[in-house]
Amino acid sequence: MNVIEVNKLSVQYRGVEALSRISFDVEEGDYIGIVGPNGSGKTTLIKALLGLIPYEGKILFQGKSLEQFTHSKKHIGYLPQKMSFIDEMFPAKAIEIVASGVYCCKKFPKRLTGEDYKAALKAMDILGIKNLKDRPVGKLSGGQQQRVLLSRALIHQPDVLILDEPTVALDPQARDTFYATIEELNKENKTTILFVSHDIGSAGNFVSKLLYLDRKIVFFGTLDDFCKSPQMSDYFGHDQHLICHRH
Ligand code: ADP
Numbered sequence: 589m590n591v592i593e594v595n596k597l598s599v600q601y602r603g604v605e606a607l608s609r610i611s612f613d614v615e616e617g618d619y620i621g622i623v624g625p626n627g628s629g630k631t632t633l634i635k636a637l638l639g640l641i642p643y644e645g646k647i648l649f650q651g652k653s654l655e656q657f658t659h660s661k662k663h664i665g666y667l668p669q670k671m672s673f674i675d676e677m678f679p680a681k682a683i684e685i686v687a688s689g690v691y692c693c694k695k696f697p698k699r700l701t702g703e704d705y706k707a708a709l710k711a712m713d714i715l716g717i718k719n720l721k722d723r724p725v726g727k728l729s730g731g732q733q734q735r736v737l738l739s740r741a742l743i744h745q746p747d748v749l750i751l752d753e754p755t756v757a758l759d760p761q762a763r764d765t766f767y768a769t770i771e772e773l774n775k776e777n778k779t780t781i782l783f784v785s786h787d788i789g790s791a792g793n794f795v796s797k798l799l800y801l802d803r804k805i806v807f808f809g810t811l812d813d814f815c816k817s818p819q820m821s822d823y824f825g826h827d828q829h830l831i832c833h834r835h
Pocket residue numbers: 601602606624625626627628629630631632633
């Protein structure tokens with residue numbers, strides 16, 4: 589079953605095309621690595637999927653518009669690069685940040701309930717950070733903050749999780765733990781994952797499919813097909829080896 593269908597999607601910024609008629613389908617349980625050079629349209633694609641910018645073409649979630657999809661209690665979790673807006677003095681506890689993940693889907697007046705805090709604690713438990721619940725979020729390490737944000741994205745048990753270069757601010761060890769957590773979510777909960785990555789070498793360790801963008805789709809398919817393809821070898825050269833080194 590297709591969770592997402594993208595059909596002839598184009599995005600322009602002041603007349604300049606950032607994405608040009610791209611089409612692809614995402615199946616349930618896919619773990620897709622979205623890669624490509626700087627400025628190739630990766631973030632633009634994510635913004636279009638999240639309904640944040642105008643576009644031409646069609647984007648459907650299980651055959652529905654984003655609005656209908658979320659209306660039918662389906663959820664898309666989104667995790668940005670890092671909490672760059674949070675300094676050390678930011679006056680919020682970790683659990684408050686996690687619980688705020690429910691605001692999106694509440695009717696007015698938007699108030700957090702005891703149930704919301706219970707859900708927040710459960711999401712933190714999944715990521716092994718329940719013990720951090722009362723800590724000021726600005727005092728946590730980069731890896732811990734990223735787990736707080738991931739818990740926030742998971743509070744609704746999303747069907748689709750979109751991550752935009754979420755490991756940029758992490759040290760290598762925190763990065764590995766983070767990748768392992770995402771992999772587990774994909775394998776055990778069958779969460780469909782779209783993972784934008786600069787680091788195509790790391791992405792190749794986990795993803796099941798690769799979407800290589802350069803304003804258009806250069807390659808979309810399974811990692812096995814990518815690694816076997818001589819055309820891709822011509823196009824990517826050493827990069828193909830980097831992506832495929834575990835295969
Ligand atoms: P990536 O995430 O792959 O680095 P982006 O989607 O951020 O690429 O950008 C794709 C292209 O669109 C780039 O040429 C970028 O300069 C341009 N672009 C992105 N956002 C804007 C914007 N808000 N206004 C004008 N141009 C933009």
